[in-house]
Amino acid sequence: MTSTSVFSNVQRHIPVVGDMALKSSAAYETTRLMARALNAAQMALAEAYINGLEIPDTAFRAMLHTSMPILFQHCPALLAPYEWVLKESDHLAESSKELMEIQYNRPQAMLNQMLGDWPIIYPKYSTGFWENGAANLKESQMHMIDQIIERLGIVDGDNILDFGCGWGCVPNYIMSKFPNVRFTGLNLSHEQCEYIRHKMKDPESYLSPDRFTLHEGDLNEVQFAEKFDKILSVGVFCHVGNLTNAFQRLASFLKSDGKVFIHIITVRIPNNMSSGFTHKYIFPHGRYWNYDAVPNHGRDLKTIDRWYMNGMNYHKTLTAWLERFDDFQASVKSLDYGMDYAKFRRIWRFYLLLLGTIFATCDGEYNGNGQYLLTHA
Numbered sequence: 001m002t003s004t005s006v007f008s009n010v011q012r013h014i015p016v017v018g019d020m021a022l023k024s025s026a027a028y029e030t031t032r033l034m035a036r037a038l039n040a041a042q043m044a045l046a047e048a049y050i051n052g053l054e055i056p057d058t059a060f061r062a063m064l065h066t067s068m069p070i071l072f073q074h075c076p077a078l079l080a081p082y083e084w085v086l087k088e089s090d091h092l093a094e095s096s097k098e099l100m101e102i103q104y105n106r107p108q109a110m111l112n113q114m115l116g117d118w119p120i121i122y123p124k125y126s127t128g129f130w131e132n133g134a135a136n137l138k139e140s141q142m143h144m145i146d147q148i149i150e151r152l153g154i155v156d157g158d159n160i161l162d163f164g165c166g167w168g169c170v171p172n173y174i175m176s177k178f179p180n181v182r183f184t185g186l187n188l189s190h191e192q193c194e195y196i197r198h199k200m201k202d203p204e205s206y207l208s209p210d211r212f213t214l215h216e217g218d219l220n221e222v223q224f225a226e227k228f229d230k231i232l233s234v235g236v237f238c239h240v241g242n243l244t245n246a247f248q249r250l251a252s253f254l255k256s257d258g259k260v261f262i263h264i265i266t267v268r269i270p271n272n273m274s275s276g277f278t279h280k281y282i283f284p285h286g287r288y289w290n291y292d293a294v295p296n297h298g299r300d301l302k303t304i305d306r307w308y309m310n311g312m313n314y315h316k317t318l319t320a321w322l323e324r325f326d327d328f329q330a331s332v333k334s335l336d337y338g339m340d341y342a343k344f345r346r347i348w349r350f351y352l353l354l355l356g357t358i359f360a361t362c363d364g365e366y367n368g369n370g371q372y373l374l375t376h377a
């Protein structure tokens, strides 16, 4: 018997630690109960903050810096507050409509200020890459896309699908470097698509109609008449609940010798992770897949390479977004949030502080981004 299987056998009977899939039923039920209790405590804190409880940012961060290493290292099974986090969902992406309402179709003037909007780097809602000495948010996003170009092996002339294209930042930057690359972008957010349509009429933008095709639609239903040389998807799979269905779909869009690059938030713990607060207020049915989930769903697409990107990159990005969110308050507070701005601001500060701090836990070694290069299986 190997040491791993001895450990798994012991772990089976111990509530709270390790891999949920290995647990005896008594250990499983006890762990679920404790995960619900932890989630209830986090929700109580979140609701108190949203309703006006003053917690200085330093105290908030210190609390998470103390508790999160214990959870990641010793009881990761408590980080899945709901059963659905542990298994594949029925739909490829759950709660898409609600996600657009409470997240992606929020006033764009606010989102664009928070994320940053420059001539080549449009708002990009995913991590920057800071490890190559980026001096600021914009540079970190350029370095991030440079790395994607290299890892996906983009060459001039490629016909590429961006699955969840946001504001078109990644296609615009890549097309600025390759004069004969063409892109199709898929996005369900009407507001983000409106931003892209505006850019498609702007002669300064690389999202020109002869090189860029916009498809406003849902990942769950989309079909394309053509097949692509490359597919990339950046920061979208936290909204995908069924990797098997998603990969079947992506494989059907890909040429026989094509390549797929998936960049997602990931956790280096045995189970997937989520949070009650983000599920209710920020990303309904959002989840972080564990680092092995993509290679473990290899029926239609096989992983031929993968990289773990340290969480300090997202920590720095979220810290920059929080600073911008605070700095630009005066110009965005009168926009329509469907609620009092003071409440909205507290919800979003809690979100940016919570995620920003968790990514920095244990020097970014547990919660970061996973990048995967895949081909037809």
Ligand SMILES: C[S@@+](CC[C@H](N)C(=O)[O-])C[C@H]1O[C@@H](n2cnc3c(N)ncnc32)[C@H](O)[C@@H]1O
Pocket: 093, 096, 099, 104, 123, 124, 125, 126, 163, 164, 165, 166, 167, 169, 170, 186, 187, 188, 189, 192, 217, 218, 219, 220, 233, 234, 235, 236, 239
């Ligand atoms: C975190 S953002 C990342 C956007 C972009 N890839 C980037 O890096 O800036 C996720 C994107 O996925 C889109 N999205 C989420 N769920 C979707 C769905 N069911 N169908 C189509 N697009 C979806 C969102 O509207 C948003 O543009």
